[in-house]
Amino acid sequence: MxxxxxxxxxxxxxxxxxxxxxxxSVYRDHGVVPKESRSDNxxxxxxxxxxxxxxxxxxxxxxxxKAWQGSVGISAHRGIVSPDYLVCSVSPxxxxxxxxxxxxxxPLASEFxxxxxxxRPAQWRLYWEDLAEIRVALPPLDExxxxxxxxxxxxxxxxxxxxxxxxxxxxxxxLWCSRLAEEIRDQVRAYGWIPxxxxxxxxxxxxxxxxxxxxxxxxxxxxxxTSAVSSGEFAPLEHxxxxxxxxxxxxxxxxxxxxxxxxxxxxxxxxxxATEAKTGGRRLLLSDLLYRIRLEPALSPGxxxxxxxxxxxxxxxxxxxxxxxGQTIKLRVEDVRSIEIPATPAKMQxxxxxxxxxxxxxxRRVRRSVxxxxxxxxxxxQALITAAVTxxxxxxxxxxxxx
Numbered sequence: 001m002x003x004x005x006x007x008x009x010x011x012x013x014x015x016x017x018x019x020x021x022x023x024x025s026v027y028r029d030h031g032v033v034p035k036e037s038r039s040d041n042x043x044x045x046x047x048x049x050x051x052x053x054x055x056x057x058x059x060x061x062x063x064x065x066k067a068w069q070g071s072v073g074i075s076a077h078r079g080i081v082s083p084d085y086l087v088c089s090v091s092p093x094x095x096x097x098x099x100x101x102x103x104x105x106x107p108l109a110s111e112f113x114x115x116x117x118x119x120r121p122a123q124w125r126l127y128w129e130d131l132a133e134i135r136v137a138l139p140p141l142d143e144x145x146x147x148x149x150x151x152x153x154x155x156x157x158x159x160x161x162x163x164x165x166x167x168x169x170x171x172x173x174x175l176w177c178s179r180l181a182e183e184i185r186d187q188v189r190a191y192g193w194i195p196x197x198x199x200x201x202x203x204x205x206x207x208x209x210x211x212x213x214x215x216x217x218x219x220x221x222x223x224x225x226t227s228a229v230s231s232g233e234f235a236p237l238e239h240x241x242x243x244x245x246x247x248x249x250x251x252x253x254x255x256x257x258x259x260x261x262x263x264x265x266x267x268x269x270x271x272x273x274a275t276e277a278k279t280g281g282r283r284l285l286l287s288d289l290l291y292r293i294r295l296e297p298a299l300s301p302g303x304x305x306x307x308x309x310x311x312x313x314x315x316x317x318x319x320x321x322x323x324x325x326g327q328t329i330k331l332r333v334e335d336v337r338s339i340e341i342p343a344t345p346a347k348m349q350x351x352x353x354x355x356x357x358x359x360x361x362x363x364r365r366v367r368r369s370v371x372x373x374x375x376x377x378x379x380x381x382q383a384l385i386t387a388a389v390t391x392x393x394x395x396x397x398x399x400x401x402x403x
Contacts, residue, residue, distance in 0.1 A: 007132035010088035024079040031073030052080035068113035074100035097148035150395035187342035194343035206286025211240035264330035274308035302353035
């Protein structure tokens, strides 16, 4: 094999003012794809895209801030990308398909991480001067093509399996949402609606001091992140540790049974998401990015939290959102108090919440199994790529993932 620095295989290019071309994005799991093909990209494209860089088919695109996560790839599309990306043409000395796999292999991801600069991972950037010094081992061109053929076939098969697993996850989520919506509609038909202002004791937001982005010990205080709530399932480990010497404010201590709700987001799907706090004995504090809703005695936090996550309630809640998608959409305290939920009698709420929670737990167990399968497929894909591009396996005899 020939070992070469990337500076001899890549040539940075910066061609701008190609505003008629489609906008592209780079994903760790998908490589370079048209931005409009993904529904999970909430970064808004600015109106002025004259500084966006042209990408030709076969160019390498590097997300400088996420290269260490594997957000690099050879593009199969012509388009434009953010000026914060790095775009390079690729030497004809390498097969572009082989090179794509090399650059997304575990050893190269480690190199990208080691050479990225910044105070913390969220601020790391990989610059051309550092990327250029990375060495790669290149087999002869015909061997590169054989490896690329092998990996293209095997990774396509893994992708097919992954898509099937993702479809299962979507189906499970749809099943749960339909079941919850059906129950809430039944309750509304039986008992009508009631605004939260009629059943809540208080709605308040918290406090966000400067904290350490690490998990606190059980006897240490921590401030909850939005991600502790935004999935709809309370995640007590999604927090930041309160610095030593900073006293906690007792007004913002989160207790079991508190209903926590996200105040704002760039996506309407992530605004007004509610869940019941179950701290597990941790010392947790409410942040100013969350609302805490405390109910009148005898009402069930579990039932109310489930109702707030149901489609019928969220459909009405959307009418209260302030702002536009791509910007920060918010709910105000008075908006929260205006949200309507089923006027189910208090004596029935706890039992219904337990039944629904049991159904949800059963679906979540299946979800975890499918998610574990997806994780194993991703590991197999990465191991296969690394073994093939480093010569650990002979692709002429390897049987691949379908063995």
